[in-house]
Amino acid sequence: MLGVGIIKGLAETGRNFIGSYFDRDRLVTVEYPEQRVPLRENFRQFPFLVHDGQDAAIGLRCVACQICEKECPPQCIYIEKSKDKKPDHLGKPQFFPAVFNIDISVCMSCQICVEVCPFDAIKMDQDFELSTADRFGGLLLGKTQLARPNTHFQRIHPREAAEIDTRRADERQKAEAKAKADAEAKAKAAAAAAAGTAAATTTAAVDAAKPVGARPAPTTVPGPASARALPGAGAGTVPAAPSEPGGQV
Amino acid sequence: MAANVDQIFVHLMQMMVDRVPDAVAPWVRAAVGVGAVLGLFGLLFGLTTVCERKGIARMQNRLGPNRVGPFGFLQFAADGIKSLTKEDVVPRSADRVVHYLAPLALLTPVVLTFLVLPFGRNMVLMHVDTGLLFFFAAGASTELAVFMAGWSSRNKYSLLGAMRAIAQMISYELPFILSTVGVVMIAGTLSTVGIVESQAARPGEWLARWNLFTPWGLAAFLLFLIAAFAEANRSPFDLPEGESEIVAGYFIEYSGFKFALFFMAEYLGMFASSGMAVTLFLGGWTAPVAALDWIPSWLWFFGKLLALIALFIWVRGTTPRLRMDQLMDFAWKFMLPLALLILPVVAVWHYLGGGWRGWLFCTPVLAAAYVLLGRALVGRRRIQRRVYRYAGEGVAS
Ligand code: SF4
Ligand code: SF4
Numbered sequence: 001m002l003g004v005g006i007i008k009g010l011a012e013t014g015r016n017f018i019g020s021y022f023d024r025d026r027l028v029t030v031e032y033p034e035q036r037v038p039l040r041e042n043f044r045q046f047p048f049l050v051h052d053g054q055d056a057a058i059g060l061r062c063v064a065c066q067i068c069e070k071e072c073p074p075q076c077i078y079i080e081k082s083k084d085k086k087p088d089h090l091g092k093p094q095f096f097p098a099v100f101n102i103d104i105s106v107c108m109s110c111q112i113c114v115e116v117c118p119f120d121a122i123k124m125d126q127d128f129e130l131s132t133a134d135r136f137g138g139l140l141l142g143k144t145q146l147a148r149p150n151t152h153f154q155r156i157h158p159r160e161a162a163e164i165d166t167r168r169a170d171e172r173q174k175a176e177a178k179a180k181a182d183a184e185a186k187a188k189a190a191a192a193a194a195a196g197t198a199a200a201t202t203t204a205a206v207d208a209a210k211p212v213g214a215r216p217a218p219t220t221v222p223g224p225a226s227a228r229a230l231p232g233a234g235a236g237t238v239p240a241a242p243s244e245p246g247g248q249v
Numbered sequence: 250m251a252a253n254v255d256q257i258f259v260h261l262m263q264m265m266v267d268r269v270p271d272a273v274a275p276w277v278r279a280a281v282g283v284g285a286v287l288g289l290f291g292l293l294f295g296l297t298t299v300c301e302r303k304g305i306a307r308m309q310n311r312l313g314p315n316r317v318g319p320f321g322f323l324q325f326a327a328d329g330i331k332s333l334t335k336e337d338v339v340p341r342s343a344d345r346v347v348h349y350l351a352p353l354a355l356l357t358p359v360v361l362t363f364l365v366l367p368f369g370r371n372m373v374l375m376h377v378d379t380g381l382l383f384f385f386a387a388g389a390s391t392e393l394a395v396f397m398a399g400w401s402s403r404n405k406y407s408l409l410g411a412m413r414a415i416a417q418m419i420s421y422e423l424p425f426i427l428s429t430v431g432v433v434m435i436a437g438t439l440s441t442v443g444i445v446e447s448q449a450a451r452p453g454e455w456l457a458r459w460n461l462f463t464p465w466g467l468a469a470f471l472l473f474l475i476a477a478f479a480e481a482n483r484s485p486f487d488l489p490e491g492e493s494e495i496v497a498g499y500f501i502e503y504s505g506f507k508f509a510l511f512f513m514a515e516y517l518g519m520f521a522s523s524g525m526a527v528t529l530f531l532g533g534w535t536a537p538v539a540a541l542d543w544i545p546s547w548l549w550f551f552g553k554l555l556a557l558i559a560l561f562i563w564v565r566g567t568t569p570r571l572r573m574d575q576l577m578d579f580a581w582k583f584m585l586p587l588a589l590l591i592l593p594v595v596a597v598w599h600y601l602g603g604g605w606r607g608w609l610f611c612t613p614v615l616a617a618a619y620v621l622l623g624r625a626l627v628g629r630r631r632i633q634r635r636v637y638r639y640a641g642e643g644v645a646s
Contacts, residue, residue, distance in 0.1 A: 001620060001623055001624075002583075002619070002620075002622075002623025002624075002626060002627055003623070006564075006567070006568065009567040009568060010563060010564070010567050012567070013308040013563065013566050013567045014308075014563070016307065016308045016309065016310055017304065017307045017308045017563075017566075019310075020307045020308075020310050021307070026310045027310060027311070027312060028310065029311055029312045031312070
């Protein structure tokens with residue numbers, strides 16, 4: 001009959017109206033600034049640069065290889081490579097970005113930069129409250145604004161961060177072991193060479209005695225050295241070091 | 250004491266008028282009265298928008314506005330300031346004069362209709378013998394303003410909206426007015442004050458003589474209310490401003506405070522219709538039972554008014570929008586015949602002198618008419634399999 005539907009509808013909305021005052025479960029609204037829904041782990045907004053340790057100037061993982069700059073579809077990354085080098089976590093000397101800008105007004109959050117980075121240096125952040133009164137300068141993020149510690153990454157993407165951390169620890173261990181092995185091999189070779197020279201040239205050339213005396217110096221250093229202080233690192237930081245005995249002779 | 254409270258506003262007005270010279274007394278009386286009504290209904294408009302948003306939100310299990318002021322009740326102030334400070338954009342090809350005048354031409358007649366509403370005992374701004382006629386005459390001229398707005402904007406959506414609005418308002422004007430004729434027949438007067446007084450309880454009676462308490466009065470009240478929904482362009486009859494189809498209908502090209510004026514006119518129109526429904530069918534400022542007469546008359550009026558406004562909001566939160574042909578069918582095939590039928594029924598009721606004999610005759614007639622007309626309106630259509638003439642199984646390819 002005409003009108004029954006209206007009555008039924010009115011009853012339904014009336015039930016909702018009264019019910020929503022007594023039953024909190026009916027209200028699904030999250031009152032945003034005070035209440036927040038926990039973000040999903042795979043939620044992503046804009047990229048940030050990961051750095052190890054507390055100091056971004058030292059620990060930045062980025063080596064300024066500029067792959068991400070080339071791959072970024074809207075071309076919103078701008079990198080300037082540094083002139084000098086500094087050691088990375090494996091102790092190898094690497095470039096670092098002197099300038100690293102991302103224009104997040106252009107960035108489309110595609111995550112391609114993250115996919116292509118071979119150094120796990122750039123990751124997607126979850127900070128979405130980025131509104132600013134200055135739409136040009138305020139949305140152009142520089143290196144210092146982009147840098148976030150690894151602990152931040154561990155917090156927002158725990159699973160991925162754990163995986164990367166173990167991988168990097170493994171790499172470091174391997175590098176350390178290799179460095180140790182190298183050092184031992186070198187020491188052995190040096191010892192053998194020293195013994196050989198001593199045995200072969202009993203006439204003992206005066207200039208041959210010099211390298212023997214010079215050699216033990218590099219072989220003793222790697223013994224107590226940490227992962228960071230590797231032969232390569234020594235070579236990188238101390239340009240005078242590559243005074244190989246052979247070259248000098 | 251009770252009588253004093255009942256007449257407090259009348260006394261206040263009298264005191265004010267007594268203090269000024271006789272020459273300006275009528276002007277003072279008019280200015281104070283109109284100012285009070287405008288201020289009161291302006292405030293009511295603001296609060297209604299907030300309550301409507303909150304109420305409909307609750308009907309949809311949402312929270313609604315709850316930020317500005319306590320429980321969000323100052324939201325309307327924020328909205329008002331916003332609309333005041335907004336840029337007023339007028340389309341370059343619009344007819345500037347008409348475009349400018351339309352909101353004023355809409356608001357003025359709506360405000361005029363408040364003149365004849367009796368808000369309480371001895372509380373009516375303009376006591377005229379043909380108050381009801383004045384109400385409808387003033388109310389009907391809003392159609393002109395709507396069309397002015399739609400035509401002058403030079404926008405096809407606004408024109409479509411205006412066309413819909415005119416078609417709808419004229420169609421519903423008939424049942425709107427016809428449903429009140431029964432009341433006039435019984436009361437024997439067109440004066441709104443007289444109509445209210447005729448519904449008060451006679452000495453010695455415990456129940457008031459509200460028109461709602463009669464079968465024809467109930468039917469006429471429902472018709473009047475439905476027509477009032479349509480006149481106010483409110484859901485389910487909000488085709489003229491159907492947001493999803495023609496964006497905002499006839500006031501699409503209005504911005505800033507002019508938009509707010511349209512909005513306000515719409516709500517004030519709703520208040521006026523509700524006030525008239527209260528006056529005609531719910532006994533105006535009279536108490537339903539004689540025992541409750543000690544409650545001030547203006548409280549009764551505004552209580553009933555607020556109840557009707559709540560009903561308006563409730564219906565808005567419930568019903569979807571009608572289609573144009575359904576709208577027209579409903580007006581011409583259902584409401585108009587029923588409104589016409591009410592007239593002889595009222596005549597018979599009057600002849601029978603009401604009472605149980607009146608009930609015995611009127612109720613079955615009206616119920617039968619309702620069922621039959623309703624069946625003719627909605628029961629006719631049977632859903633059948635659609636047959637495609639040039640495609641489908643029956644056609645050889
Ligand atoms: S997320 Fe995509 S658009 Fe944004 S910086 Fe990375 S590659 Fe460029
Ligand atoms: S963020 Fe990664 S890909 Fe981009 S320059 Fe740095 S190391 Fe290379």
